Amino acid sequence: xxxxxxxxxxxxxxxxxxxxxxxxxxxxxxxxxxxxxxxxxxxxxxxxxxxxxxxxxxxxxxxxxxxxxxxxxxxxxxxxxxxxxxxxxxxxxxxxxxxxxxxxxxxxxxxxxxxxxxxxxxxxxxxxxxxxxxxxxxxxxxxxxxxxxxxxxxxxxxxxxxxxxxxxxxxxxxxxxxxxxxxxxxxxxxxxxxxxxxxxxxxxxxxxxxxxxxxxxxxxxxxxxxxxxxxxxxxxxxxxxxxxxxxxxxxxxxxxxxxxxxxxxxxxxxxxxxxxxxxxxxxxxxxxxxxxxxxxxxxxxxxxxxxxxxxxxxxxxxxxxxxxxxxxxxxxxxxxxxxxxxxxxxxxxxxxxxxxxxxxxxxxxxxxxxxxxxxxxxx
Amino acid sequence: xxxxxxxxxxxxxxxxxxxxxxxxxxxxxxxxxxxxxxxxxxxxxxxxxxxxxxxxxxxxxxxxxxxxxxxxxxxxxxxxxxxxxxxxxxxxxxxxxxxxxxxxxxxxxxxxxxxxxxxxxxxxxxxxxxxxxxxxxxxxxxxxxxxxxxxxxxxxxxxxxxxxxxxxxxxxxxxxxxxxxxxxxxxxxxxxxxxxxxxxxxxxxxxxxxxxxxxxxxxxxxxxxxxxxxxxxxxxxxxxxxxxxxxxxxxxxxxxxxxxxxxxxxxxxxxxxxxxxxxxxxxxxxxxxxxxxxxxxxxxxxxxxxxxxxxxxxxxxxxxxxxxxxxxxxxxxxxxxxxxxxxxxxxxxxxxxxxxxxxxxxxxxxxxxxxxxxxxxxxxxxxxxxxxxxxxxxxxxxxxxxxxxxxxxxxxxxxxxxxxxxxxxxxxxxxxxxxxxxxxxxxxxxxxxxxxxxxxxxxxxxxxxxxxxxxxxxxxxxxxxxxxxxxxxxxxxxxxxxxxxxxxxxxxxxxxxxxxxxxxxxxxxxxxxxxxxxxxxxxxxxxxxxxxxxxxxxxxxxxxxxxxxxxxxxxxxxxxxxxxxxxxxxxxxxxxxxxxxx
Numbered sequence: 001x002x003x004x005x006x007x008x009x010x011x012x013x014x015x016x017x018x019x020x021x022x023x024x025x026x027x028x029x030x031x032x033x034x035x036x037x038x039x040x041x042x043x044x045x046x047x048x049x050x051x052x053x054x055x056x057x058x059x060x061x062x063x064x065x066x067x068x069x070x071x072x073x074x075x076x077x078x079x080x081x082x083x084x085x086x087x088x089x090x091x092x093x094x095x096x097x098x099x100x101x102x103x104x105x106x107x108x109x110x111x112x113x114x115x116x117x118x119x120x121x122x123x124x125x126x127x128x129x130x131x132x133x134x135x136x137x138x139x140x141x142x143x144x145x146x147x148x149x150x151x152x153x154x155x156x157x158x159x160x161x162x163x164x165x166x167x168x169x170x171x172x173x174x175x176x177x178x179x180x181x182x183x184x185x186x187x188x189x190x191x192x193x194x195x196x197x198x199x200x201x202x203x204x205x206x207x208x209x210x211x212x213x214x215x216x217x218x219x220x221x222x223x224x225x226x227x228x229x230x231x232x233x234x235x236x237x238x239x240x241x242x243x244x245x246x247x248x249x250x251x252x253x254x255x256x257x258x259x260x261x262x263x264x265x266x267x268x269x270x271x272x273x274x275x276x277x278x279x280x281x282x283x284x285x286x287x288x289x290x291x292x293x294x295x296x297x298x299x300x301x302x303x304x305x306x307x308x309x310x311x312x313x314x315x316x317x318x319x320x321x322x323x324x325x326x327x328x329x330x331x332x333x334x335x336x337x338x339x340x341x342x343x344x345x346x347x348x349x350x351x352x353x354x355x356x357x358x359x360x361x362x363x364x365x366x367x368x369x370x371x372x373x374x375x376x377x378x379x
Numbered sequence: 380x381x382x383x384x385x386x387x388x389x390x391x392x393x394x395x396x397x398x399x400x401x402x403x404x405x406x407x408x409x410x411x412x413x414x415x416x417x418x419x420x421x422x423x424x425x426x427x428x429x430x431x432x433x434x435x436x437x438x439x440x441x442x443x444x445x446x447x448x449x450x451x452x453x454x455x456x457x458x459x460x461x462x463x464x465x466x467x468x469x470x471x472x473x474x475x476x477x478x479x480x481x482x483x484x485x486x487x488x489x490x491x492x493x494x495x496x497x498x499x500x501x502x503x504x505x506x507x508x509x510x511x512x513x514x515x516x517x518x519x520x521x522x523x524x525x526x527x528x529x530x531x532x533x534x535x536x537x538x539x540x541x542x543x544x545x546x547x548x549x550x551x552x553x554x555x556x557x558x559x560x561x562x563x564x565x566x567x568x569x570x571x572x573x574x575x576x577x578x579x580x581x582x583x584x585x586x587x588x589x590x591x592x593x594x595x596x597x598x599x600x601x602x603x604x605x606x607x608x609x610x611x612x613x614x615x616x617x618x619x620x621x622x623x624x625x626x627x628x629x630x631x632x633x634x635x636x637x638x639x640x641x642x643x644x645x646x647x648x649x650x651x652x653x654x655x656x657x658x659x660x661x662x663x664x665x666x667x668x669x670x671x672x673x674x675x676x677x678x679x680x681x682x683x684x685x686x687x688x689x690x691x692x693x694x695x696x697x698x699x700x701x702x703x704x705x706x707x708x709x710x711x712x713x714x715x716x717x718x719x720x721x722x723x724x725x726x727x728x729x730x731x732x733x734x735x736x737x738x739x740x741x742x743x744x745x746x747x748x749x750x751x752x753x754x755x756x757x758x759x760x761x762x763x764x765x766x767x768x769x770x771x772x773x774x775x776x777x778x779x780x781x782x783x784x785x786x787x788x789x790x791x792x793x794x795x796x797x798x799x800x801x802x803x804x805x806x807x808x809x810x811x812x813x814x815x816x817x818x819x820x821x822x823x824x825x826x827x828x829x830x831x832x833x834x835x836x837x838x839x840x841x842x843x844x845x846x847x848x849x850x851x852x853x854x855x856x857x858x859x860x861x862x863x864x865x866x867x868x869x870x871x872x873x874x875x876x877x878x879x880x881x882x883x884x885x886x887x888x889x890x891x892x893x894x895x896x897x898x899x900x901x902x903x904x905x906x907x908x909x910x911x912x913x914x915x916x917x918x919x920x921x922x923x924x925x926x927x928x929x930x931x932x933x934x935x936x937x938x939x940x941x942x943x944x945x946x947x948x949x950x951x952x953x954x955x956x957x958x959x960x961x962x963x964x965x966x967x968x969x970x971x972x973x974x975x976x977x
Binding site: 010190191192193214215217218221238239252255256261263267268269270271276278301307310311314315318337340341344346361362363364365366368369370 | 903904925926927928929930931932933934935936938939941942945946948949952960
């Protein structure tokens with residue numbers, strides 16, 4: 001599975017024009033630190049330039065990467081090309097806000113090497129967009145999608161959000177339909193999640209917003225899955241759909257299969273040789289460390305074989321690939337349990353893999369607790 | 380030669396016994412005030428926390444009165460709970476007199492009376508002491524009246540004191556020397572010494588607390604335990620001051636200890652008589668009886684790997700608790716464990732708490748039960764203290780359960796609530812007396828099974844703390860008993876089976892089903908919980924499955940967090956008991972029989 005995977009490169013752009021109340025990713029709503037951060041990023045690239053082999057995916061996320069000027073984005077790309085190796089068929093993704101995507105901008109992105117854009121749409125409905133604190137309109141989102149196609153992007157992803165108070169199933173289907181008129185190669189449907197240290201979290205604590213009930217969550221999830229599958233999308237990960245296998249998010253795939261990846265920028269995570277490490281969240285601390293010629297690493301963990309196994313299982317149960325297993329990995333109690341789970345429709349036991357079903361996706365966080373696998377490193 | 384006085388302090392719980400003992404220790408100069416640690420005699424953490432005394436201890440107080448006369452006042456501390464009444468009686472048998480302590484704000488209460496009767500049975504001189512006179516709510520006159528009327532004692536003799544503040548302590552000591560007679564008994568007669576307690580010292584073995592009634596014992600003597608005939612060689616004799624102080628001999632009238640190479644406390648029985656092997660007494664001291672457990676429960680480790688640890692913990696625990704009895708047991712649901720017998724529910728709780736605290740053993744305990752007697756159709760009579768051995772109902776001709784006589788003291792205004800409570804607990808044969816205006820003593824005959832759970836807590840609740848009670852075993856009475864089983868996901872959970880009165884089966888079953896519903900976490904499938912008698916389901920509840928449990932996003936940083944959560948959950952799961960495919964936390968087993976929380 002991983003033999004032909006090269007490594008992944010992630011850059012975190014920690015700037016936004018406005019902060020959405022639900023978002024737990026790190027960013028600041030100010031552009032004053034961009035140049036300082038850019039210089040620091042360059043230093044960080046230098047720090048890692050011999051530590052990773054060839055990359056075949058680059059992902060610019062954040063924050064709002066499209067907030068950066070074309071010039072700044074160019075600088076970043078140039079620096080990366082100079083110091084890192086990229087495979088010829090590399091997937092170059094950038095996350096974009098619909099409000100930033102003028103035709104010039106889109107053309108510029110294509111010119112500097114991006115072949116995939118992930119558009120943060122969330123919804124086309126004005127009220128919903130207001131609730132979610134988004135700074136663009138539904139029309140701007142549609143316009144952005146048109147622009148991307150006009151600029152010849154043939155690998156477009158759309159991020160959508162469901163599962164909040166006030167949204168009806170009908171309204172959600174409407175959003176999906178509007179998205180489908182553009183036949184994006186990739187659609188991510190995220191249920192609204194309350195993250196600590198976000199405004200939505202405190203609003204929920206105070207009772208200003210209420211989460212939807214479990215049955216409703218379940219209903220939205222299953223409806224989405226069935227609906228998009230009917231429209232010939234592959235539901236390949238809990239929240240991710242693609243028109244064909246080649247349109248799976250190659251970069252994200254690496255997270256779910258323990259393929260090495262390097263994360264640069266504040267709060268970014270990296271993984272290599274059973275070690276995971278992460279950078280400071282704060283831009284200031286990130287910059288200070290690099291200016292002091294130190295790596296901006298806040299912490300790390302060395303994973304044991306048991307932990308690797310547990311992660312493979314937990315991640316495997318979130319994707320259509322499932323996880324690899326040998327008969328000798330199971331004790332009789334666990335083998336029993338897996339049979340029962342299969343009979344109840346949560347997963348399928350194939351020759352050497354356990355694969356979750358749609359129903360299994362729904363309880364993917366719980367399934368790893370149901371059985372114990374004796375240690376064997378994933379295939 | 381100092382004169383000897385042997386005495387004890389008896390009182391209702393919390394009336395200040397330990398504080399008074401502390402003050403007396405202080406006053407007689409055994410320890411300097413600044414080295415003083417409150418309540419030295421209560422040296423077990425649990426005792427301190429609960430404010431009760433579990434083990435007897437004795438201390439020899441050197442006292443010099445105003446005339447310069449020297450005394451040795453032997454204070455024998457007594458356990459303060461109804462579960463340990465036999466120990467109390469043996470401690471009292473070792474004395475010539477008692478201080479009867481009454482809280483000036485609470486007045487005479489159930490155990491005051493119970494302990495008094497005990498003292499009277501031993502023909503002890505009784506000195507009433509009214510304590511806590513410093514409290515604003517103290518009503519000395521009323522208490523004096525209670526002493527006259529309830530207790531038929533001379534209230535003029537009552538000493539007033541406040542142990543907390545230290546006032547009146549001198550008067551108490553003086554009164555002991557004046558009113559309590561010196562012990563009699565001749566040093567020439569054969570040795571007869573009463574064992575009133577024993578505890579285990581890891582360096583010296585068993586330390587036996589005794590009161591010598593006649594004769595003398597010295598290191599080098601070969602002694603005989605009259606109940607078993609076992610002999611031991613005395614290594615050391617001495618008295619207790621703040622620690623052990625060896626002495627050349629212990630003679631008639633004295634209180635102290637011996638060390639004689641005795642391995643465990645089970646080899647020394649409270650109430651036994653010690654005599655010399657070479658010159659034995661012709662008969663033992665009166666009052667000895669084998670202690671019998673009254674409440675039974677099985678104890679299991681949470682996981683089978685812990686079984687060895689539990690075995691060791693119980694063995695170690697038993698070194699210092701002769702009353703706990705246990706034997707190997709096993710259950711289909713819970714694996715290997717032990718069937719334990721306790722003197723009462725408090726004893727059970729203390730053992731469980733100490734095992735958890737001192738040995739790190741987390742336990743699953745089955746529903747506590749009493750011993751039932753059955754007569755079968757073939758004439759056989761059997762005793763059952765474990766629901767698993769409940770006989771086939773078709774073969775039962777007669778079933779009997781133990782009854783107790785309870786004595787409940789309450790202020791008048793709680794009469795209705797307490798009557799309801801007792802009737803609810805199948806109390807019969809009620810009698811009332813009015814010891815003082817505004818207070819009632821209610822006596823009921825009740826099944827012991829109804830009392831062992833949470834009767835005391837409920838009584839405290841309905842009387843807002845003012846109620847108190849004590850009980851004595853009466854007899855076995857016939858009743859309609861059945862076995863209630865609890866099934867989780869269709870499987871019977873042995874540990875939760877109970878023998879109950881038929882009328883109580885449904886409410887007990889409902890309570891169990893509701894409690895389990897709260898305690899057992901949701902699973903991927905629906906879990907039915909049922910209470911059944913034989914094949915008939917009489918109560919049920921259902922735990923609905925959870926319908927969704929997945930995180931929307933799982934990228935870079937999320938993976939570590941997710942894995943850590945899984946690790947934590949897996950660890951928690953290991954501490955649960957698997958019954959079929961249902962994971963049941965330890966707390967669920969306890970919750971099923973704990974007090975009603977209304």
